[in-house]
Amino acid sequence: MKRIITISRQFGSGGRTIGREVAAALNIPCYDSEIIAKVAEASGYSKDYIEKNGEYAAQRTWFGRAIDFAGGVGMVNNQDVIWIAQRQVILELAEKENCVIVGRCADFILQGREDVLSVFIHADLEFRAKRIVEQYGESDEKPEKRLKDKDKRRNAYYKFYTDMEWGKATNYDLSLNSGSIGIDNCVELICDLYKTV
């Protein structure tokens, strides 16, 4: 019997919505931005800073590279502090209660546990581009460009902290294309599996 559902998702795929709807249908909490608040409390960083650095590799500047170099010789940078706090928050949540956890490498942090159903949600660029404009409005940058940039930085973050490939089917129990399958069908399917396996 599964107790915890982790949802990793491509930006704009509807993974966050799916997480919330699954949690509502199963009557369990969904942790997403709530994790940011808990990490802020534990680490002392602002919520905004954590939101920007808790899932995405930082954009490369000469200063960032200097920090990385310092990390290479044994120093811990801000992003590492957030990673450690985030990991701790996720482990505590998983001990406390049945829940849905969206993003933040929870699939990796809880890997190997029999009581976890790990899900990856993805969709093609066209579906996601349409969705982010609906959800977050237009911006100066083309939606496809924003998506590619987010994908790249989430990918780099995941790779750095987990040493695994993000979006590889073998990392998850279940991977779904929300564009072709539909968000409602994804919700139903995850709920069914949670109750069955």
Add this chain to the structure above:
Amino acid sequence: MKRIITISRQFGSGGRTIGREVAAALNIPCYDSEIIAKVAEASGYSKDYIEKNGEYAAQRTWFGRAIDFAGGVGMVNNQDVIWIAQRQVILELAEKENCVIVGRCADFILQGREDVLSVFIHADLEFRAKRIVEQYGESDEKPEKRLKDKDKRRNAYYKFYTDMEWGKATNYDLSLNSGSIGIDNCVELICDLYKTV
């Protein structure tokens, strides 16, 4: 409404069994070794030769490398002839009737079609090792070694002909871990989706 299901699978994951059971439940044909017979007829190669070369990159020998080099300068090798015949057989099957097609890069050959539900079945090494010993018996080689070799060669074959990564979640509508979810649940879930989306 989907008409065709393609099933890609890691060796030993039960993908072939799942394909057969899904087809039986939906009362549509399942094409697997049947494709080999059709390709043999079309290409003139033996079934045995096609089975060995229709999904797996050849083991590297100096002779194989020489053939590859010849391919690089414009020659077509045996494996290419099989690929072309196999592709043709799959396109014809997809036109003819609703069906399940197991393996042989059918997901790539039919990609972008709205009437196709593409599925990837995987499982961890332990589950697959146990399963191949049950299904195919012991051999001199350790099952883990056999699996790793098969994975590597299917991977290389897929990469060569499709220029995509094998087992990447974004290539499929649905990816399932048959080890954690269970073979029967996979069958049920695929049948449900086929009828719904």
